[in-house]
Amino acid sequence: MEVLRIKNLSKNYGSIKALNNLSLVVNSGEIMGILGPNGSGKTTTLGIILGILKANSGQFTWFNNKYENHRLRIGSILETPNFFPYLNADENLDIVRQIKGVSDKNYDDVLELVKLKGRRKSQFRTFSLGMKQRLAIAATLIGDPDVVIFDEPTNGLDPEGIAEVRRTLQNVASRGKTVIMASHILDEVEKICSHVTIIKRGKLMASGNVGSILSTDLTLELGSTDLMQLKGFLAAQQGITNINMIGAIIECNAKEDINVADLNRAAFAQNISLTHLVARKTRLEEEFLKITGKPSKN
Amino acid sequence: MIKLLKLEFSKFRKSTVVILLSTMFIVFLPFSLSVGKLFKDLPPMLPSEEVFVRFSTIWEYLGYAGNWMVFFFIGVLIIYTITLEVSYKTLRQSIIIGMTRNQYFLSKLYLILTISVIVTLYYTVIALIIGFINTPDADMAMAFSNEWAIPRFFLMSIGYLSFAMMIAYLVRNSGLAVFLYLSIVLLIEPLARLGHVKFLGAKFQNYYPMNCTEDLMPLPLLKIADYVKSSDFDLVVLLSYKTAAIATIIWSAIFIGISYYNFTKRDL
Numbered sequence: 001m002e003v004l005r006i007k008n009l010s011k012n013y014g015s016i017k018a019l020n021n022l023s024l025v026v027n028s029g030e031i032m033g034i035l036g037p038n039g040s041g042k043t044t045t046l047g048i049i050l051g052i053l054k055a056n057s058g059q060f061t062w063f064n065n066k067y068e069n070h071r072l073r074i075g076s077i078l079e080t081p082n083f084f085p086y087l088n089a090d091e092n093l094d095i096v097r098q099i100k101g102v103s104d105k106n107y108d109d110v111l112e113l114v115k116l117k118g119r120r121k122s123q124f125r126t127f128s129l130g131m132k133q134r135l136a137i138a139a140t141l142i143g144d145p146d147v148v149i150f151d152e153p154t155n156g157l158d159p160e161g162i163a164e165v166r167r168t169l170q171n172v173a174s175r176g177k178t179v180i181m182a183s184h185i186l187d188e189v190e191k192i193c194s195h196v197t198i199i200k201r202g203k204l205m206a207s208g209n210v211g212s213i214l215s216t217d218l219t220l221e222l223g224s225t226d227l228m229q230l231k232g233f234l235a236a237q238q239g240i241t242n243i244n245m246i247g248a249i250i251e252c253n254a255k256e257d258i259n260v261a262d263l264n265r266a267a268f269a270q271n272i273s274l275t276h277l278v279a280r281k282t283r284l285e286e287e288f289l290k291i292t293g294k295p296s297k298n
Numbered sequence: 299m300i301k302l303l304k305l306e307f308s309k310f311r312k313s314t315v316v317i318l319l320s321t322m323f324i325v326f327l328p329f330s331l332s333v334g335k336l337f338k339d340l341p342p343m344l345p346s347e348e349v350f351v352r353f354s355t356i357w358e359y360l361g362y363a364g365n366w367m368v369f370f371f372i373g374v375l376i377i378y379t380i381t382l383e384v385s386y387k388t389l390r391q392s393i394i395i396g397m398t399r400n401q402y403f404l405s406k407l408y409l410i411l412t413i414s415v416i417v418t419l420y421y422t423v424i425a426l427i428i429g430f431i432n433t434p435d436a437d438m439a440m441a442f443s444n445e446w447a448i449p450r451f452f453l454m455s456i457g458y459l460s461f462a463m464m465i466a467y468l469v470r471n472s473g474l475a476v477f478l479y480l481s482i483v484l485l486i487e488p489l490a491r492l493g494h495v496k497f498l499g500a501k502f503q504n505y506y507p508m509n510c511t512e513d514l515m516p517l518p519l520l521k522i523a524d525y526v527k528s529s530d531f532d533l534v535v536l537l538s539y540k541t542a543a544i545a546t547i548i549w550s551a552i553f554i555g556i557s558y559y560n561f562t563k564r565d566l
Contacts, residue, residue, distance in 0.1 A: 047565075050393070050394045051393050051394070051399075052390045052393050052394060052565065052566040053565045053566070054563070054564075054565055069396060069398065071393075071394070071395065071396045072395075072396040074394075074395075074396075075395070076394045076395065078390065078391075078394055079387075080387065082386060082387035082388050082390065082391040083386070083388065083391075084309060084313075084386060084388060085386065086312050086313060086314065087312060091308070091312075094308060095305065095308050095309060095388075096395055098301070098304065098305045098308060099305065099392055099395050099396050099397050100395060100396050101396075139395070
């Protein structure tokens with residue numbers, strides 16, 4: 001089932017084009033990561049689909065317009081956790097419950113999930129950044145929403161906080177929710193998401209499941225006593241691209257059907273002795289840099 | 299409506315600023331009448347200090363004190379309940395998690411209406427209690443012989459609070475909004491009226507928004523000044539209650555309309 005369809009969305013801030021005809025579809029059960037460098041339009045996209053920003057053109061539909069107030073079926077954190085600092089965790093969650101029109105006043109379940117049950121009577125202002133973020137995650141789950149949206153959920157957290165939030169997100173995802181997560185932390189997206197959308201300067205650069213985005217190439221790392229000779233050898237091979245010397249090794253992309261043992265043998269036949277040879281699937285980071293590194297067509 | 303009001307109550311019942319401003323209004327309104335007792339030499343037109351605490355003049359003097367207090371304490375409170383939600387970003391969050399912009403706007407509008415009802419009820423109760431204690435042989439007919447003071451006080455509250463709401467929605471910053479609100483009422487509008495009289499004549503100078511609202515509960519002594527001025531010169535000091543009421547309703551509708559347009563059309 002289609003959860004979200006974005007069609008030709010554009011948004012300008014004065015002369016700056018924050019979104020440029022962005023189109024995107026998110027289906028039920030997907031864990032969609034929206035990736036992009038800072039200022040690429042991730043938060044603007046989320047702001048528009050959550051109703052706090054107005055698009056200049058384009059449209060979006062939630063749940064095929066099936067529900068009168070679709071936002072009651074969405075849990076979301078946008079940028080920072082936003083609560084009343086003088087209220088405690090329970091009281092802040094109660095405000096969310098009232099807005100969502102949920103009758104159940106028991107927050108044990110969600111507070112347990114984010115490990116805040118022991119601090120439920122503490123004022124929000126006394127929480128650490130990680131605890132604030134976890135309370136925000138708890139708030140997104142009130143009313144058992146179909147979709148949860150997180151915008152940079154680990155922003156500003158220390159490594160322990162990041163690990164805590166990441167564990168919580170994985171718990172949320174394992175409950176079968178559709179998750180949309182904007183981040184510039186590629187490792188985070190790669191570990192959590194099933195699908196990924198890459199945007200740059202408000203334009204869609206790539207979208208699909210993580211496998212389809214990553215599966216086209218292998219990344220090879222090679223070392224030799226004569227790097228220049230090795231570089232020339234690689235340049236002459238079919239299916240090898242993007243040859244870069246990085247310190248004492250050469251990194252390049254290779255088609256996934258390349259036989260690494262054959263490559264080693266061919267090098268040896270040309271008196272090139274490889275001191276280092278590693279073949280691995282292309283990481284999202286490399287793919288991301290490759291995609292966003294190219295200048296946008298417009 | 300009840301659901302939205304309950305939500306507003308949940309948000310602000312523990313806010314120190316809201317508690318402080320409400321308490322100051324509750325405490326200072328009845329005590330404002332005792333200020334009259336401090337004057338040893340009353341102006342000649344006042345027969346005695348009893349006018350401050352007896353029917354029917356208590357409605358006017360307490361109303362005038364309430365005029366200042368609603369303008370200051372309750373007006374600032376309304377600004378705070380809106381701008382605080384901007385600075386805590388709970389306004390955005392309310393929309394994100396499911397409120398429509400109309401619902402959010404209505405919650406603040408209902409808050410204004412409810413607070414206006416509450417302060418008017420408080421004004422009524424205080425006037426009745428103090429009036430009955432201090433007026434010999436008072437009865438209900440005498441007690442409520444007050445030239446529609448209760449609805450005038452309610453309209454006056456709506457006038458101030460809708461203006462405060464508009465400033466809060468337009469400016470969105472607590473300090474700046476309070477500064478602008480106080481400046482307009484205390485300085486900018488009076489100066490504009492002076493300029494109006496100087497360059498455009500006295501006609502229409504009474505119809506400035508905050509002046510219309512103030513004239514619903516004016517300083518009682520101004521009524522005498524108005525009588526003298528109006529007879530000797532072609533200058534009206536005070537609008538009639540009916541005119542002030544109609545003008546306040548129109549201005550309030552404009553303020554609410556501007557607030558609504560601004561809130562629903564702009565990015566949050």
